[in-house]
Amino acid sequence: MLHIIYHPEYLNYSFGPGHPFWPQRAKIFLELIKRQKRFAYTLHTPAKAMRQDLELAHTREYLDRVMQLAKTRGALSIDTPVSEGILDAAYYCAGGTELASRLALEGKRVINLLGGLHHAGKNNASGFCIFNDHAIAIKKLQKQKKIKTAFVFDIDVHAGQGTQEIFYDDPTVFTLSIHQDPRTIYPGVGFPNETGDGKGKGFNRNIILAPGSGEAEFLQAVREGLSLHAKFNANFTVLVLGADTYKGDPLADIKLELESYQTLGRLFSKIKRMCVLCAGGYSKQVPEIWLAFLDGFLER
Ligand SMILES: [Zn+2]
Numbered sequence: 139m140l141h142i143i144y145h146p147e148y149l150n151y152s153f154g155p156g157h158p159f160w161p162q163r164a165k166i167f168l169e170l171i172k173r174q175k176r177f178a179y180t181l182h183t184p185a186k187a188m189r190q191d192l193e194l195a196h197t198r199e200y201l202d203r204v205m206q207l208a209k210t211r212g213a214l215s216i217d218t219p220v221s222e223g224i225l226d227a228a229y230y231c232a233g234g235t236e237l238a239s240r241l242a243l244e245g246k247r248v249i250n251l252l253g254g255l256h257h258a259g260k261n262n263a264s265g266f267c268i269f270n271d272h273a274i275a276i277k278k279l280q281k282q283k284k285i286k287t288a289f290v291f292d293i294d295v296h297a298g299q300g301t302q303e304i305f306y307d308d309p310t311v312f313t314l315s316i317h318q319d320p321r322t323i324y325p326g327v328g329f330p331n332e333t334g335d336g337k338g339k340g341f342n343r344n345i346i347l348a349p350g351s352g353e354a355e356f357l358q359a360v361r362e363g364l365s366l367h368a369k370f371n372a373n374f375t376v377l378v379l380g381a382d383t384y385k386g387d388p389l390a391d392i393k394l395e396l397e398s399y400q401t402l403g404r405l406f407s408k409i410k411r412m413c414v415l416c417a418g419g420y421s422k423q424v425p426e427i428w429l430a431f432l433d434g435f436l437e438r
Contacts, residue, residue, distance in 0.1 A: 139178050139179065139180065139246075139247070140177055140178070140179040140180075140247050140248070140249065140432065140436060141179070141180050141182060141238075141241050141246045141247065141248040141249070142168075142179050142180070142181050142182065142248075142249055142251065143182050143184055143234040143235075143237055143238045143241075143248065143249065143250040143251065143253075144164060144168065144181060144182075144183070144234075144250075144251045144252075145183050145184055145230040145233075145234060147226055147227050147230040148161055148164050148227055148230060148231065148234075148251060148252040149161045149162060149164070149165060149227075150223040150224065150226060150227040151224060151227035151228065151231065151252060152223070152224070152227075153217075153218070153219055153224065153266065154219065157217075157266075158388065158389055158420040159266045159420065160420070160424075161227075161252070163419065163424040163425055164251040164252060164416070166425045167251065167424075167425035167428055167429070168181075168251075170425050170426075170429060171429070174429075176429070176432075176433070177432065177436050182237060182241070184230055184233040184234035184236070184237045184250075185230075185233045185237075186226075186229040186230055186232075186233045187229050187230075187232035187233040187236060187269070187271075187274065189201065191232070191236070191274055191278050192232065192269055192274060194273075194274055194277035194278055194281065195260065195269075195270050195273040195274045195277055195304050196258070196260055196261070196269065196270070196274075197260055197261045199261065200260065200261045200262065200263075204220060204225065204263075204268060205225070207220045208220045208221055208222045208224070208225040209222070214262070214263045214264060214268065215263070215264035215265075216264075217264060217265065217266060218263060218264050218265065218266055218267070218268070220268065224268070225268065227252075228255075228268040228269050229269070230252075231250075231252045231253055231255065231269065231271050232269045232271040232274050232275075234250045234251075234252060234253060234271070235250050235253045235271035235272055235274070235275045235413070235415060236271075236274065236275045236278060237250075238250040238253070238275070238413040238414075238415070239272075239275040239276070239278075239279055239374065239376070239413050240279075241413070242374065242411050242412055242413040243279070243284060243285070243374060243411055245410070245411065247435070247436065248413045248414065249413070249414040249415075249416065249428075249432070250271075250413065250414070250415050250416065251416050252416060253271045253272065253378075253415030253416060253417065254271070254272060254292070254294060254376075254377075254378035254379065254380070254415035254416065254417030254418075255267035255268065255269060255270055255271050255272075255300075255417070256270065256272070256292055256294060256296075256298030256299070256300050256301045256315075256378055256417065257296070257298070257299065257300045257325060258270040258273075258300045259299070259300040259303040259304060260303060260304055263300065264325070265296065265324060265325060266418075267300060270300050270301060270304060271415070272290060272301065272376045272378065272415060273300075273301055273304045273305065275376070276288045276290075276311060276374070276376065279374060280310065285372075285373035285374045286310060286373055287310045287311065287312075287370070287371075287372040287373050287374070288310070288311045288312075288372050288373065288374045288375065288376065289311070289312045289314070289367050289370055289372035289374075289375045289376070290305070290311065290312070290313045290314065290315075290375075290376045290378065291314055291363060291367060291375060291376065291377050291378070291406075292313070292314060292315040292316065292317075292378035292380075292417075293316050293360065293363075293377070293378065293379060293380055293383065293402070294315075294317065294378050294379070294380025294382060294383075294417045294418045295317055295318050295323070295380050295382040295383045295387065295389075295390040295392050295418060296317055296318070296323060296324055296325060296328075296380070296382070296390070296418060297315050297317045297320050297325055297327060297328025297344060298313065298315040298317075298328070298378060299315075299325050299327050299328050301313055301315075301378075302315065302328065302332065302342055302344075305338065305341075305342070306334055306335050306338055306342060307334065307335045307336040307337060307338040308337070308338045308341070309334075309337045309338050309340075309341050311341070312341045312342075312343075312366070312367075312370045312372060313341070313342045313343070314342075314343045314344075314345070314363050314366060314367070315328055315343070315344050315345070316345045316346075316347070316356070316359045316360065316363060317344070317345075317346060317347070318346070318347055318348075318349055318351075318390055318391060318392055319346045319347065319348055319349060320346065322349045322391070323349070323389075323390060323391070324389075328344045328346070329344055329346065330343075330344050330345070330346060332344055341370075343363075343366060345359045345362060345363065347359060347392060349391035349392070350391055350392075350393065351392055351393065352385075352392075352393040352394070353393075353394055353395060353398040353401075356383065356392060356394060356398065357398070357401065357402075357405075360402065360405060361405075364405065367409070373411065374411050374412070375409050375411065375412035375413075376412070376413055376415060377406055377409075377412055377413070377414045377415065378415055378417045379414050379415060379416055379417060379428075379431060380417045380418040380419060381399075381416070381417075381418065381419025381421070381423075381424045381427040381428065382417075382418040382419050382420055382421075384396075384399075384419070384421055384423055384424075384427055386421040386422075386423055387419065387420055387421045388420050388421060389418075389420050396423065396426060396427065396430050397430065399427050399428075399430040399431040399434070400430045400431065400433045400434035401434060402431055402434065403430070403431040403432060403433060403434025403435035403436075403437075404434035404435070404437060405434075406435060407434065407435045407436070407437065407438075414431075414435070416428060
């Protein structure tokens with residue numbers, strides 16, 4: 139049984155016409171699984187995240203700035219405008235990942251159809267990310283003493299530099315990001331020599347892939363990540379599932395096939411207490427990509 143987190147407000151995570159992020163992908167995915175009956179699932183509607191929870195990962199100054207910008211329809215960066223509609227959707231997204239993490243700790247297989255907004259840092263954001271939903275969820279579980287350690291396994295095509303920044307000096311959260319060489323793609327940081335700071339030294343890893351890399355290179359990097367994951371032995375894992383590693387993605391240059399995602403799903407199905415977050419992905423194939431991943435993830 140798969141547990142799917144979705145709120146109709148997710149569809150308002152929309153930055154306007156012509157912007158590459160298309161929130162309708164979640165709705166199309168739900169229509170697809172309803173029609174195809176490939177697996178059994180339950181839908182969960184999340185509540186909004188609380189301001190006090192957002193403060194676990196972001197500074198008050200940043201949050202105040204976001205609220206203010208939303209009122210005046212300003213922008214966090216050139217690619218990330220904010221409005222009250224987008225802000226509401228971001229609150230539900232963070233609430234969705236909190237719910238997903240609670241269900242994952244109960245041993246359920248769970249996916250949030252909007253999450254893994256890994257470009258949001260402590261005090262700034264860009265790259266279509268406003269709140270770092272998974273950093274908030276991890277910090278909340280730690281505060282509630284439900285977990286001590288967590289592992290962020292980020293396979294979006296872009297570096298998860300916001301998440302990296304939030305946990306950079308924290309040895310309790312291992313952050314791993316596998317992505318296209320940042321010299322060739324946004325956000326321009328996330329290199330192998332960025333390995334953490336202070337007590338967190340050694341608990342951040344970036345594995346980079348040359349543009350044009352395909353399934354073989356990508357799976358090799360994932361296997362390397364899985365051995366780091368096994369060694370760290372975290373209480374809880376977050377998978378930031380990017381669909382922007384697909385060969386047809388307009389924003390990136392990694393060449394995974396649709397079937398590659400089934401293989402990925404199979405590899406990640408072995409991890410217990412993990413929630414899957416649907417992050418980047420800008421081609422029209424995103425719903426099929428998620429479906430291919432779940433075919434592997436839910437096998438057996
Ligand atoms: Zn991405």
